[in-house]
Amino acid sequence: MTQCKYESQRVAYPYFLIAILLFAGQILFGLIIGAQYVWPDFLFPAIPFNIARMIHINLLVVWIIFGFMGSAYYLLPEEVEGEIYSTKLALIDCYLFLVGGIIAIAGYLFRWHDGREFLEQPTIIKIAIVIVVLLFIFNMIMTMVKGRKRTSISIVLLGGFLGLAVFYLFAFYKPANLTEDKFYWWWVVHLWVEGVWELIMASLLSFLIIKLTGIDREVAEKWLYIIIGLTLFTGIVGTGHHYYWIGTPAFWKTWGAWFSASEPLPFLAMVAFAFKMVRKRTREHPNRAAVLWTVGSAVMAFLGAGVWGFMHTLPKINYYTHGTQITASHGHLAFFGAYAMIVLAMISYAVPNIRKSGGFANQKAEILAFWTMVISMIFIAITLTGAGIAQAYLQRVVGLSYMETQGQIAIFYIVRLFFGLTFAAGLIIYIYDFFSSSKTA
């Protein structure tokens, strides 16, 4: 079996391990808030909804970033043909991030938090995050400088991380005017997930496609530039779809609509790229699970970010769906498809190569986990979409109050919780497989 070519690639392993454990934590808190929708007294008042939801989403962001960093450390030596500049720094940074993350999450449980959505990290934790990311970027740049080559994949990946660092700085800016506050808040949130994170995703996707199909690098990297071009041409001005109702001028309804309606294009290009390259493959890679995660990520990102995003992005529709469960359904499917799955694809590909014992994870178990999680997430999204449509109609057309409406749509939350549990079952299979094959393989 293929082993990693460069010893320093192994430093990715602790990042991947932590990512998976934090993923499990994210799902645990997802189940808690899913249960609170059904039984509002569950864990109340010890862990109220707002705290559990804060933890659910913060863990998501942190494990994805752990996954991105691990992926970068795995991919860089092969791309630039040279070892990581400092594996020691990579490890120190990893543990610094882990300790910071644990302190933040534990702090939330004791109500130590700031209060803007997703940016609840107290200022000192935010500063720690910036330090962690800058140390990582330093290590990445030094690796690229010392390496023999600089490929497009590595440059785009670096661009993605630089963007991640730069736009996070807007988290420190908190104007008193709520409209202005929300305006720049989206520079972190939107320009991350519908901007620079897609650069990271696209470069990981290109790397995986090259490794798994054996297609020509020139072709893959041309596609990479087309994908990220479509991403930023549509995504930057597409920020405007968040500026319809927050006090910003009405012209955003036009700009936001046109540009964000085009935001599915980069995801469509990813799907076309993945399928075309897999069809033209010059090798049958034995790691079927990695191929499945890779192609699956492109497809699910297109569904979740592209189709589910398009569904409610036009102002005439968004007027009724804004701030309903429709948004939640889109968020779940998009994040899982685009970011969770691309990280799981990298883990699936890289970890068997990192483990000295060699060998792949139990492919059957991993593929079962894949389908269980993917199908569960699709049903979570469909259920929340149903809830959202009913909510928009009852509350905004019929005119029932918020809580009356919630009573009417209770059944959707029960079904959603059920699929949350099946998702968790898929994750348990995945984790069991991950750890059992580390012993036996």
Next chain:
Amino acid sequence: MTKSSARNIFIGGTLFFAAVFLILTYKSLSSETLSKRTHPENISDKVVWGKRIWERNACIDCHTLLGEGAYYAPELGNVIKRRGEAGVRAILKTDALQGWGTVRKMPKFNLSEKDIDGLVEFFKWVGRIDTNNWPPNEQG
């Protein structure tokens, strides 16, 4: 198309659309536009304090404000219009928030008189932002 032409299109196009975005940003946040749509002159110390209390208690992780936030509790951008100032004060003051009129419960935040004043003024100010007529009705 070759790889290098794809790269050049990417760089040129990104710079172009970033410039478009910055121009639109400038127009959105000019003091003229902001003062017309948000009346910043009415952001009193109380409003500023209210926003701080809003954040300190992570209200946004249950409620929405102008449609953004979590979807577990009602929209509050228009709460003064929907419940009236006295109604909002009553809700914030009641210790028995546990189970306030619904099955879902708001945690006890032990708000002082000053905090409640701030929140009410904050909600009043937010309620006057020009949101292009969102939400569609009083229910939020």
